Amino acid sequence: MNSFEWLIGLRYTRAKRRNGFISFISAASMGGIALGVIALITVLSVMNGFQREIRGRILEVASHVQAGGEGGRLARWQEADATLKQHPDVVASAPYVQGQGLLWHEGATQGAMVRGIVPKLEEQVAGLGSHMVGGSLDALKTGEFNVVLGQELARALGVGLGDKVTLAIPQGNITPAGMMPRFRSFTVVGLFRIDMYQYDAGLALVDLADAQKLYRLGEDISGIRLKITDPLAAPTVRETLQASHQSLWISDWTMENSNYFRAVQIEKRMMSLILTLIVGIAAFNLVSSLVMTVTDKQADIAILRTLGASPGSILKIFVIQGATIGIVGTLVGVLCGTLLAYNVGAVVSFFEGLLNFKILSPQVYLISSVPSEVLVGDVVFVGTVSLVLAFLATLYPSWRAARINPAEALRYE
Structure with a gap:
């Protein structure tokens, strides 16, 4: 111009x-x-x-990728775990058992997602341990039937460290009076806070072996949680793993929270x-x-x-x-x-x-x-x-x- x-x-x-x-x-x-x-x-x-x-905050609790069997039950999971970890993007894995449960304490009741974990392995795939506000994940020991609760869930039940809560699960016992839910008393040994209400108010963690006994899974588990190098690449890694493990149902965190x-x-x-x-x-x-x-x-x-x-x-x-x-x-x-x-x-x-x-x-x-x-x-x-x-x-x-x-x-x- x-x-x-x-x-x-x-x-x-x-x-x-x-x-x-x-x-x-x-x-x-x-x-x-x-x-x-x-x-x-x-x-x-x-x-x-x-x-x-x-x-x-989702990734502090949810796994990047998870693999499970049909019907929510995975048998001979050690073999699947070994092959899944051969993928170059998989850096850690942890078995888990997951099911619904009802917790109550002195008249207060709350529904929760119950997850059985191995604390040392869980720390490798998620960062929940860094959000503990009381107690520790390491207090989840096999046979002791301890539980770690979200802080909002504990507040709704009115419990703190050392208190007892009763857990009922849908898989019941058959009695002359009909189907009766199974009950088990757990000791609260830890509290966590993610600042995400759906987890703080709806997640309870127990030991893996205790969860297997509670849900009568024997040596089986619900699935395997995997941590990968780049969480944003989870869909690509999932497709690769699914192609090589046709017998498993593999999902990733974007699928679980897609909506x-x-x-x-x-x-x-x-x-x-x-x-x-x-x-x-x-x-x-x-x-x-x-x-x-x-x-x-x-x-x-x-x-x-x-x-x-x-x-x-x-x-x-x-x-x-x-x-x-x-x-x-x-x-x-x-x-x-x-x-x-x-x-x-x-x-x-x-x-x-x-x-x-x-x-x-x-x-x-x-x-x-x-x-x-x-x-x-x-x-x-x-x-x-x-x-x-x-x-x-x-x-x-x-x-x-x-x-x-x-x-x-x-x-x-």
């Missing part, structure tokens, strides 16, 4: 126009673009952080679309601002045309003016949005303290604080969309300015 086009276009952007309303509309357009970019970056970052936090992550992705896309409309509205304001500017500057345009400026040069002048507004609004939005996204947790905590109101209830949202993860790809995407919309908004007003007839514009001047 020629230098005079840049000079005039930038001057129109900076200059105080005779019509103050046009200046206000231009400022509103710039502010609207910045506001839309801030909102979009912040919301996407919060949703990224939410997904990261939930994924991390949740699918819902998060859909919500993220819809929120992106809705918030992009804010930038779109600001772009419409930019169209209005430039149209009024063109009307206000008809005499200037006519003089430029009589001095030899081509219609293309006039078009470029107003493209530069509109693009400048879009670029400045986008840059301000990206800067402020990124700063807000990095500090959104502190901002929310401030308002929670000010209003004495908890915005995120852990029972509903699974987490108690607002997480945030700023991804460069999201910031680039938002900035690009904003610039494209701003550029498109300049085309019609600029084309209209280029079509102004100098004689008609100067007739009444």
